[in-house]
Amino acid sequence: MRKSLVVTGIVIAALVFAMPTLAATATEAPEDVVIDQCMAKKSAVNFPHAAHFELTECTTCHHTNEGLTAESDMEVPSCASCHKDPEAAETPDCAQMSLSKNPYHVSCVTCHKESGVEAAPTKCDGCHPKAS
Ligand code: HEC
Ligand code: HEC
Ligand code: HEC
Ligand code: HEC
Incomplete structure (x- = not known):
């Protein structure tokens, strides 16, 4: 009993630990994404992913992800997996x-500015809504 509990614990711990490294593939691309993995001072960003395709x-x-298309079975690592606390000092944080x-x-902001499209937010609050 004891031993199986410990083993179960280890299996669960291993699963939880492995979770963030499991990358989704292109065909599992989410419709909408809440970008919040780097959140500290500002609110999470609601990103209409599929609308950008x-x-x-x-x-x-x-x-x-060279050659990535909606149909490929490529694994897509999250931006944060490289850009949060990056190993190399020259990788943007x-x-x-x-x-x-x-x-x-x-x-995001560079393209929104260059697009000149009004619906593309360029102001802080447009992407980081203030808490109501
Ligand atoms: C087009 C959308 C967009 C606009 C406009 C924008 N941001 Fe961001 N910003 C993001 C995204 C996406 C992240 C990553 C959020 C995450 O992973 O938690 C981010 C991250 C941040 C972070 C680091 C994470 C944190 O919560 O501390 C700060 C600070 C920040 N933005 C401040 C600003 C300020 C100030 C402005 C206006 C000058 C601004 N942003 C405009 C999209 C935007
Ligand atoms: C305008 C920028 C942008 C475009 C275009 C875009 N994506 Fe994304 N994608 C993102 C962001 C931002 C995220 C979520 C944040 C992160 O990765 O941390 C994301 C997440 C994903 C994820 C989930 C990753 C994971 O492991 O959670 C997959 C899969 C994906 N995108 C596939 C695609 C495919 C396929 C296309 C083209 C049909 C595409 N994306 C086009 C920005 C984009
Ligand atoms: C596998 C690691 C990895 C992933 C995943 C990744 N990046 Fe990067 N990114 C880098 C590295 C390393 C650099 C710096 C060297 C270079 O420009 O290629 C970089 C550079 C950039 C730059 C250039 C910054 C500048 O100042 O010119 C942007 C913009 C960027 N990444 C955005 C993103 C976004 C948005 C995502 C997710 C949709 C993403 N990256 C996913 C590793 C990654
Ligand atoms: C290649 C250019 C490009 C990039 C890169 C891009 N966007 Fe956009 N985005 C647009 C355009 C153009 C629109 C306006 C779309 C429309 O008129 O339907 C838009 C619209 C939006 C909207 C408003 C949607 C609505 O209907 O209100 C949000 C929010 C947004 N983008 C967030 C982001 C975030 C966050 C990123 C970075 C992860 C990003 N965008 C990257 C071009 C871009």
């Missing part, structure tokens, strides 16, 4: 406030 290529954002350094700001 017709605006640009998958690889514009998933820049390490997603905990940065700066519009020119945070990788999300560089990717």
Whole structure:
């Protein structure tokens, strides 16, 4: 009894530990995503993922997944798996406030500004809604 409990505990611990490294594949691409893995000072960002598929290529954002399409069975690591507490100092850190350094700001805000489309938020509150 005791022993099986311990074993169960170890199995659960291993599963929980392994969880964040399990990457989804392209066909499991979520419709909407709440981006919150780097959250500290600002609120989580609601991201209409699928709505962006017709605006640009998958690889514009998933820049390490060469050849990624909606049909591929490629595993897609989360941005945060590389950009949160990055190992190399030159890898941009997603905990940065700066519009020119945070990788999300560089990717999301730059395109929104360049698009000139009013529905594409460029102000802080447009992506990080204030707590009501
Ligand atoms: C187009 C959307 C967008 C806009 C506009 C935007 N951000 Fe962000 N920002 C993000 C995303 C996405 C993240 C990553 C959030 C996460 O992973 O928790 C982020 C992360 C951050 C972070 C680091 C995480 C945290 O919670 O501390 C700060 C600070 C931040 N933004 C501040 C700002 C400020 C200040 C502005 C306005 C000058 C701004 N952002 C405008 C999308 C945006
Ligand atoms: C405009 C940027 C952008 C585009 C275009 C985009 N994605 Fe994403 N995708 C993201 C972000 C941001 C996330 C979630 C945040 C993260 O990865 O931490 C995400 C998450 C995913 C995930 C889940 C990853 C995981 O392990 O949780 C998959 C799978 C995925 N995208 C596949 C695709 C495919 C396939 C396409 C093209 C059809 C695509 N994405 C286009 C930005 C984008
Ligand atoms: C496998 C690791 C990895 C993943 C996953 C990853 N990145 Fe990166 N990213 C890097 C590294 C390393 C760099 C710095 C070297 C380079 O530019 O390739 C970088 C650079 C960037 C830059 C350039 C920043 C600048 O100042 O020019 C942006 C923007 C960016 N990443 C956004 C994203 C977004 C958004 C996602 C998720 C949709 C993502 N990255 C997923 C490793 C990764
Ligand atoms: C390649 C350019 C591009 C990139 C990269 C991009 N966006 Fe957008 N985004 C747009 C455009 C264009 C619109 C306006 C779409 C429309 O008019 O339907 C938009 C709209 C949005 C909206 C508003 C949707 C609505 O209907 O209210 C949000 C929120 C958003 N983007 C978040 C993000 C976040 C967060 C990222 C980075 C992870 C990102 N976007 C990356 C081009 C981009």
